[in-house]
Each structure stands twice: as C-alpha cells, then as structure tokens.
Amino acid sequence: MSDTNITTEQLQEWDKRYVWHPFTQMQDWEREEPIVIVRGEGSWLIDSEGRRYLDGVASMWTNVHGHCRKELNEALKAQVDRLEHSTLLGLASEQSILLARRLAGITPPGLDRFFYSDNGSTAMEVAVKMAFQYQVHRGRPERTRFITFKNAYHGDTLGTVSVGGIDIYHATFRPLLFETIQAPAPYCYRCEHGCASPAVCGMQCLSALEALMEEHGPACAGLVIEPLVQGAGGMLVQPPGFLRGVRELCDRYGLLMIADEVATGFGRTGRMFACEHENVVPDIMAISKGIAAGYLPLAVTVTNDQVYNAFRGDYAELKTFFHGHTFTGNPLACAVALKSLELFERDNLLETLQTRIIRLAERLARLTQLPHVGDIRQCGLAAGIELVEDKSTRRPYPWELKTGIRVCLEARRHGVFSRPLGNTVVVFPPLAITEDELELLMDGLERSIVAVTGE
Structure with a gap:
C-alpha cells in the first residue's frame, strides 16, 4: 500500500461509508469485506493484502495490453509533463489531431470524421443526436x-437507455425515455421464432426487421446495433450474415446504421472492429473502452463525410452540432491511445490473439459436459457461460439465488476476478493475457462452477 499507516480494514470501512458502487446492491455490499485493489501487473490485479487475481473482465472490458504496461506508463508521464488538458472548444489540440489521423488509418473505409467524448454512453448519446440532427438538416x-x-445495451445516459432493451436496467426509467421500435434479436433457442438453427434464426429476424422498416422506416432516423455480439445482454452472439443483412436493409430503407463498437472494438472479436468480419461499414460508429487500453476515459463517435457535411453551413443557419464535453479530446488519454495503437502493431497483437481465441474455444467446449452449464457463446476473446438449473429445458436458476454472483465469488478463492451478467459468467480478459494465464482463468472458473452448482 502507498501509505503504510492506512490499513485494509480502514479502507474497507471508508468504502462502505462513502462510496456508492455502480450496478451494485449496496445493502449486500455492506455485509461483505470488499477487495481493495492497489496495484496491477500485466493480467493481474493485486489487493491491499498482496493477494493476486487474474483480471477476468479486463477491468470492465477496457484493458488491452495488461496493467501498468511500461510503454503506456511512459507515454502518459511524458504527456503530463507537457500538457494535462486543453479544451477543443475554440482550440485545436496536438494529441487529439494525431490520434484522429491515426484512427482514420484503421477505421472502416470512409469513416474518418471523429467527434471526441469520454465514455461509451456519451459516444452513443452523440451518435443518436447526430443521426437525428442529420435527418433534420436533410429536410426530414x-x-x-x-x-x-431486444436485449440491447448502449449505455446509461437517458438517450442511450432509450435505445437499450434490457428491462432490468432500463424499465425503471421508461417514463423519462423517448419511444423506439424494438426488433427481435437473433439468438436461436431464445428468440421469438423457435428456430432450429442460428442461420434460420438470423433469416427470420431479418425478415421481421424488414417488416418493421416497411411499416416505420419513413419515421426513423436510424438503426442502432451492437455488431456480432450483444455484451451486457449476456454475450449473445449473432449468426453469420446477420450484420451484413442489417446493413443492406438500412441502405434499402434509408436509415443511418449506427454501430456500437464500444465493447467489440480494438481487437476483442479478433479483428480491430467487429464490423470488419462482414465487411460492413456503418454510417456512424461509437468506440471507447479499449481505445485507451483501460488507462483513461476516452471515446469517439466516428462518421463519414456525408453525415459531417450535413452540419456545415453559415453560422446563422444553426447547423452546428451543439454538443460537447469538458474533457473532449483529453491530451493524456489521446497520448495513451496513440501508444496503444503502436503496441498493437509492434506486438503483432491481432495475429497472436488468434491462438488464444482458439484455446478459449477448446476450454469452453469442455464446459458443455457440465450438467448445469447451458448455452456457451463466444466471439473472439469474449464469452458467456450460461448457468441453468435444468439443462434439458434450459430453465435458468431463479434470479434471487444469485448463482452467477456466487460462482464469481468462489472464483476469487482460485485467484480469479470475474463479474457475471445475471446467470451468465463472463470471460473477457485483457487481450495480452498469456496462454498459461488463460488456462489458469478457465481452470478457476470451471472449478467454481462445479463447486457452486454441486456437480
């Protein structure tokens, strides 16, 4: 600990007294002895007592190259000695310029206009507002x-909650939200059509989506989608071809396609961006989380010249995009993001990642033999392991049993930190995790599932 006069017990006491944790029932939290993290090394988190935990969720899906990577630390230190922050309102900023130019070389073709913000929710809030204002400027x-x-999650600001689709997170706020048109999402056994295979499910859902567009298309500014996998919905993976089909329907009915790549961007699916797997170029794309390798808040809403040019005009026309954030284009975050992209290339990360993706698939396949593991879903180095009370009917454990939470608490005894999505145990480690560390992660999760479900 940095201050040897402060004990772990004091930190735990002050945490319970003063800190309100996100997505956490604080009454339960106050009964526990929270782990207090003080250091990080590579794929490991280290608590105030010196115990080590494999970071199985990449510190909320953000970490890419590991904790306290020397080159990233040095980039941050060098920038903080030059400039900590300067506004983009009325000024340009060196690091934000350099990062935008660098991003233009890796984003899908034509997406080379970058609007900075500071987290995934704000990036998506910008995207929604931008799409609507674009339609206004086009005379629509x-x-x-x-x-x-259905099952979508795009953030926690009111605009992004409006375009979300998870009742447990969003239903409370419905009186404050704007109305959207919700389409079925293709997840085979749990979809609304009772499809026999993912391919059939994808076609059925595309057919349903087209019917919605035929009916409501003229009233719609755009469509919002998490490409390939819905993260917070439970790591729900779309069948091949679905994303491409959505792009074609958006083109046919004149809707802007907004891709939420906050969780899937920067290598998580095995490509730099999930849209690349199906050669899809959205009209607007939101990126965050991995962009700054888990170091600092940073997000970007990316669009093309067609959208950008709709906002250009004389000052009196009021075509300006009246939106912004205090820490937009923060130089510290941009400097780290630039170094992170350099490390992607230097470490050949996307190529070396493929062997870990294959090994994860092999370990996940082994779990299918467990009697209380239901569906297992994987996309790149992200996966969800669904726990079920009855495997034959896929009946989930009752919510109040907190089975997913209990598995993740048990995993700590095996040196693994994970966090569930309901009854789904999430696997989402730093991209740079070694193969040996991946084995330790999966061993710990497997043992914990067996211990909690009584297998």
Missing part, C-alpha cells in the same frame, strides 16, 4: 425514431 425532421434490438 419527421424521422424522429430509432429501430433498436
């Missing part, structure tokens, strides 16, 4: 609605 102010998907 009646296009006020958005098509969204």
Whole structure:
C-alpha cells in the first residue's frame, strides 16, 4: 500500500461509508469485506493484502495490453509533463489531431470524421443526436425514431437507455425515455421464432426487421446495433450474415446504421472492429473502452463525410452540432491511445490473439459436459457461460439465488476476478493475457462452477 499507516480494514470501512458502487446492491455490499485493489501487473490485479487475481473482465472490458504496461506508463508521464488538458472548444489540440489521423488509418473505409467524448454512453448519446440532427438538416425532421434490438445495451445516459432493451436496467426509467421500435434479436433457442438453427434464426429476424422498416422506416432516423455480439445482454452472439443483412436493409430503407463498437472494438472479436468480419461499414460508429487500453476515459463517435457535411453551413443557419464535453479530446488519454495503437502493431497483437481465441474455444467446449452449464457463446476473446438449473429445458436458476454472483465469488478463492451478467459468467480478459494465464482463468472458473452448482 502507498501509505503504510492506512490499513485494509480502514479502507474497507471508508468504502462502505462513502462510496456508492455502480450496478451494485449496496445493502449486500455492506455485509461483505470488499477487495481493495492497489496495484496491477500485466493480467493481474493485486489487493491491499498482496493477494493476486487474474483480471477476468479486463477491468470492465477496457484493458488491452495488461496493467501498468511500461510503454503506456511512459507515454502518459511524458504527456503530463507537457500538457494535462486543453479544451477543443475554440482550440485545436496536438494529441487529439494525431490520434484522429491515426484512427482514420484503421477505421472502416470512409469513416474518418471523429467527434471526441469520454465514455461509451456519451459516444452513443452523440451518435443518436447526430443521426437525428442529420435527418433534420436533410429536410426530414419527421424521422424522429430509432429501430433498436431486444436485449440491447448502449449505455446509461437517458438517450442511450432509450435505445437499450434490457428491462432490468432500463424499465425503471421508461417514463423519462423517448419511444423506439424494438426488433427481435437473433439468438436461436431464445428468440421469438423457435428456430432450429442460428442461420434460420438470423433469416427470420431479418425478415421481421424488414417488416418493421416497411411499416416505420419513413419515421426513423436510424438503426442502432451492437455488431456480432450483444455484451451486457449476456454475450449473445449473432449468426453469420446477420450484420451484413442489417446493413443492406438500412441502405434499402434509408436509415443511418449506427454501430456500437464500444465493447467489440480494438481487437476483442479478433479483428480491430467487429464490423470488419462482414465487411460492413456503418454510417456512424461509437468506440471507447479499449481505445485507451483501460488507462483513461476516452471515446469517439466516428462518421463519414456525408453525415459531417450535413452540419456545415453559415453560422446563422444553426447547423452546428451543439454538443460537447469538458474533457473532449483529453491530451493524456489521446497520448495513451496513440501508444496503444503502436503496441498493437509492434506486438503483432491481432495475429497472436488468434491462438488464444482458439484455446478459449477448446476450454469452453469442455464446459458443455457440465450438467448445469447451458448455452456457451463466444466471439473472439469474449464469452458467456450460461448457468441453468435444468439443462434439458434450459430453465435458468431463479434470479434471487444469485448463482452467477456466487460462482464469481468462489472464483476469487482460485485467484480469479470475474463479474457475471445475471446467470451468465463472463470471460473477457485483457487481450495480452498469456496462454498459461488463460488456462489458469478457465481452470478457476470451471472449478467454481462445479463447486457452486454441486456437480
């Protein structure tokens, strides 16, 4: 610990007294002895007592190259000695310029206009507002609605909650939200059509989506989608071809396609961006989380010249995009992001990642033999292991049993930190995790599932 006069017990006491944790029932939290993290090394988190935990969720899906990577630390230290922050309102900023130019070389073709913000929710809030205002400037102010998907999660600001689709997170706030048109999402056994295979499910959902567009398209500004996998919905993976089909329907009915790559971007799916797997170029794309390798808040909403040019005009026309954030284009975050992209290339990370993706698939396949493991879903180095009370009917454990939480608490005894999505145990480690560390992670999760479910 940095201050040897402060004990772990004091930190735990002060945490319970003063800190309100996100997505946490604080009454339960106050009964526990929280782990207090003080250091990080590579894929490991180290607590105030010196215990080590494999970071199985990449510190909320952000970490890429490991904790306290020397080159990233040095980039941050060098920048903080030059400039900590300067506004982009009325000034340009060196690091934000350099990062935008660098991003233009890796984003899908034509996406080379970058609007900075500071987290995934704000990047998506910008995208929604940008899409609507674009339609206004194109003489289509009646296009006020958005098509969204069941089980979607796009953030926690009110605009992004409006385009979300997870009742447990979003239902409370419904009186404050704008109305959207929700389409079915293709997850085979749990979809609304009772499909026999993922391919059939994808076609059925595309057919349902087209029917919605035929009915509501003229009133819609755009469609919002998490490409390939819905993260917070439970790591729900879309069948091949679905994303491409959505792009074609958006083109046919004149809707802007907004891709939420906050969780999937920067290598998580095995490509730099998930859209690349199906050669899809959205009209607007939101990126965050991995962009700054888990070091600092940073997000970008990316679009093309067609959208960008709709906002250009004389000052009196009021075509300006009246949106912004205090720490937009923060030089410290941009400097780290630039160094992170350099490390992607230097470490050949996307190529070396493929062997770990294959090994993860092999370890996940082994779990299918367990009697209380239901569906297992993987996309790149992200996976969800669904725990079920009855495997034959896929009946989930009752919510109040907190089975997923208990598995993750048990995993700590095996040196693994994980966090569930309900009854789904998430696997989402730093991209730079070694193969030996990946084995330790999966060993710990497997033992914990067996211990908690009584197998």
